[in-house]
Amino acid sequence: MLEIRSLVKSFGRKAVLRGVDLTVAPGETVVMFGPNGAGKTTLMRIISTLSKPTAGKVRVGGIEISYAPDAVRQQLGFVTHAPLLYDSLTAEENLRFFGRLYRLNDLDARIDALLRQVGLAARRHDPVRTYSRGMVQRLSIARALLHDPPMLLLDEPDTGLDQHAAAMLHRVVAEVAGVRQNGEGEGKRASVLLTTHNLERGLAWADRLVILAGGRVAFEARRGDLTEESLRETYDRIVGERG
Amino acid sequence: MNYLRQVAAIVWKDVVAELRTKDIFSAMFVFALLSVLIFQFAFDLRVENVKQVAPGVLWVAISFAGVLGLNRSFALEKDKGSMEGLLLAPVDRSAIYFGKMLGNVLFMLAMEALVIPVFIILFNLPLYLPGVLLVVLLGTLGFAGVGTLFSAMAVNTRAREVLLPILLFPILVPVLISAVKLTGGFLDNIPLSENINWLQLxxxxxxxxxxxxxxTFDYVVEE
Structure with a gap:
């Protein structure tokens, strides 16, 4: 679903990504860890077409992002710690607006279903500015899932949330993104690439784990090959070595 | 057709948000009103000279107030992080430009609809002439057309409030001169044939x- 080859991104003379290679298979959940400044957000922004790579290739669903960015955007849902919503609009108005941008049919039914899934149906007519941080993030997930994308990018979606809200957020993502509709009524898992600083939560959720450090993928393992303790030791060693 | 629907969605979003917050309109309207009042008192206008300066006063008020609105147009998107939400959608970048530009035109026309009656009362001039209204429409379109592009450019800079008028007004000189000449011409009942060059410009x-x-909007909004 996602294929990244020799990806380099520099800001002036400063290289943030120095040759990242990463794949996410269809239906797979890959969790990426890394210290601040490792390039996680830069990588997510490049995949989402918000930023252009200096060198290297990124393909989403087999489409090279620089050749057909609109087609790539149609396949992606992106959640960041910033909600990317309009706080003077209601939840329903926000979703209706983005639904029109994504040229969705049967928008009313889709909005109803998503607001129920993220637990905001009762507050659908309230302006987003009256929501708690956790509610805003759940609506942000609904926005990202509105067009039923086969690939979800979640960039530290739990930043600023308390334990309870973060747990609820992850449950919502697991429920909503875990099974996407393929248009014929049958379920199909979305691919997920998620970044977080929370090792425990990331381990619980991942099929595969990646540590990004020094602008490269410094470690990669399947979840079954790691315990929380061994992951923490590996993470501390890699981050310590890189300074 | 989808393109037009996307443009309409962006206009709808801006109008609904503005009706709730009045962030852009209130700043533009109050500034334009104050400008007209200050010019009226400062020039101490008399009947014999009012027609000479009134078109200039009107367009200075409209353009200065318009810059305030343009500054807020993309700044609100940028500051609240919603600009990236727009850019993530599979929308041609030019649809974002046209949506934002038409929103700015609507806000400016709304401001002008309230300021012009005040102007008529203070300056005792018949501005409700079809020719003047056409000039106001065309001038506003030109102003918002260029201004929306420059607003998107300036929004990523730290000194955006200062940078936008510095970038914008030199480019807008043809619009402002044409609009002032045409407005003055219509007020003086000069036949349009004598001012047709300004209208063409x-x-x-x-x-x-x-x-x-x-x-060029695609390149302006890209990182």
Whole structure:
């Protein structure tokens, strides 16, 4: 679903990504860890077409992002710690607006279903500015899932949330993104690439784990090959070595 | 057709948000009103000279107030992080430009609809002439057409409030001169045939600069 080859991104003379290679298979959940400044957000922004790579290739669903960015955007849902919503609009108005941008049919039914899934149906007519941080993030997930994308990018979606809200957020993502509709009524898992600083939560959720450090993928393992303790030791060693 | 629906969605979003917050309109309206009042008192206008300066006063008020609105147009998107939400959608970048530009035109026309009656009362001039209203429409279109592009450019800079008028006004000189000449001409009952060159300049400016913005907006909003 996602294929990244020799990806380099520099800001002036400063290289943030120095040759990242990463794949996410269809239906797979890959969790990426890394210290601040490792390039996680830069990588997510490049995949989402918000930023252009200096060198290297990124393909989403087999489409090279620089050749057909609109087609790539149609396949992606992106959640960041910033909600990317309009706080003077209601939840329903926000979703209706983005639904029109994504040229969705049967928008009313889709909005109803998503607001129920993220637990905001009762507050659908309230302006987003009256929501708690956790509610805003759940609506942000609904926005990202509105067009039923086969690939979800979640960039530290739990930043600023308390334990309870973060747990609820992850449950919502697991429920909503875990099974996407393929248009014929049958379920199909979305691919997920998620970044977080929370090792425990990331381990619980991942099929595969990646540590990004020094602008490269410094470690990669399947979840079954790691315990929380061994992951923490590996993470501390890699981050310590890189300074 | 989908393209037009996307443009309409962006206009709808801006209008609904503005009706709730009045962030852009209130700043533009109050500034324009104050400008007109200050000019009225400062010039101590008399009947014999009012027609000479009134078109200039009107367009200074409209353009200065318009810059305030343009500054807020993309700044609100940027500051609240919603600009990236727009850029993540599979929307041609030019649809974002046209949506934002039409929103700015609507806000400016709403401001002008309230300021012009005040102007008529203070300056005792018959501005509700079809020719003057056409000039206001074309001038506003040119102003917002270029201004929306420059607003998107300036929003990523730290000194955006200062940078936008510095970038914008030199480019807008043809619009402002044409609009002032045409407004004065209509107020003085000068036949349009004598001022047709200014009208042509205004129309050509609108078409050319909106076309340039259409072609370049993609590069302006890219990182």
């Amino acid at each position: 205004l129309v050509v400016f609108d078409v050319v600069f909106i076309a340039i913005a259409f072609m």
